[in-house]
Amino acid sequence: MTTSTPARLQVRGKAVISKKVERSQAVLDAIQNLQERRELCDFEVRVGAKILTVHRFVLQISSEYFRTMLQTDMVEATQGYVEMKDMDEKSVVSCVRFLYTGEIDVELDNIHHLLNAANLMQLEEVKSICYEYCISEMNVENCIDILALSKQFLYKESSKEVVNFILRNLSKVIDTTVFNELEKEDLDSVINCNTKSSNHTVLWVAVSRWISGDEASRSHHTLSFLNLINEFEVDCLFDLVITNRHVLASKECTALVARSLFDVTKEKKECVEARLNVCNFILLKQWTEIYRSVFDTTTFNEVLFS
Known part of the structure; x- marks a missing residue:
């Protein structure tokens, strides 16, 4: 019997075809499945009543906190587990x-517990997600709490954004139950963000x-x-500032307010004249006598006795 030799297939050409198949999600899913089935796990994260079996390499490539722990001679790397003490289990x-x-x-x-855990593990992506969520959900009732979170866990830029929100909505924020919890330095920041178009009356009420x-x-x-707010509208000075008991109780405060009042420009003169009455006339006359050696009260006296 004669057997035939198969024809040889000849392919001519110099072209090289390179094709890349996206595998990142498939690999991520596979690693996740390994963790869920507890296969090839070589480390434990213990928190509360939970023991999470995990892979060292996943922790190391995802978290600087775990990378430092597992690539050095820290006790956790040797014993094969880490105890997350005083941490929220769910987070x-x-x-x-x-x-x-x-x-x-x-x-x-x-979110507070989650940020605490993410901050410890140095998970910047989680912190960014939390920041975006905070900004999207911010309102007059929670903005002060969000400011506290921003200062503790997030970024300087986030604190600025929250401070600007508080300033824009200050007339409503001061009516909330949490306004009194605002830190002094935070109220300073709000006032420092004010512009010439800001309502100084609202600032002083706050x-x-x-x-x-x-x-x-x-x-x-x-x-x-008083130094921070610096410039007051005449109406605010007469309605709120010169009658404030904390201002009246301080020589430094009254001197500062008096200086602002005595600096009467042509634009302010009519406003001051319109606001004079029997009660404030007596107080302001006393101030002119007290501070005549400190400030030029000539123009203001002309207003008082015109």
Whole structure:
């Protein structure tokens, strides 16, 4: 029997075809499945009653916190587990899950614990997600809490954004139950963000209300707030400032307010004249006598006795 030799297939040409198949999601899913089945796991994250079996390499490539821990002679690397003490169990579990899935659930009720865990593990992506969520959900009721979170866990830029929100909505924020919890330095930041178009009356009302929230420890800040606000509309000076008991109780404060009043420009002259009455006339006359050696009260006296 004669057998035939198969014809040889000849392919001519110099072209090289290179094709890349996207595998990143498939690999991520495979690693996640390994973790769920507890296969090839070589480390444990212990928090509360939970023991999470994980892969060292996943922790190391995703978190500087774990990379430092596992690539050095720290005790956790030797013993094969880390105990996350004084941490919220649900938040730690969520952060570890994020290392495998890239997904995380954020809500206002858990965001403080979540940020605490993400901050410890140095998970900047989780912190960025939390920041975006905070800004999207911010309102007059929670903006002060969000400012506290921003200062503790997030970024300088986020604090600025929250401060600007508070300034834009200050007339409503001061009516909330949490306004009194605002830190002095934060109220300073709000006032420092004010512009010439800002409502100085609202700023002063905010200051007065904040001081009244704890007069014993806050009244001494009156002078610094006066310096920050700096320029007052005439109506605000007459309606709120010169009658404020914290201002009247301080020689430094009255001197500062008096200087502002005595600096009467042509534009302000008519406004001052319109606001004079029997009660404030007596007070202002006393001030002109007290401060005549300090400030030029000539123009203001002309207003008083015109």
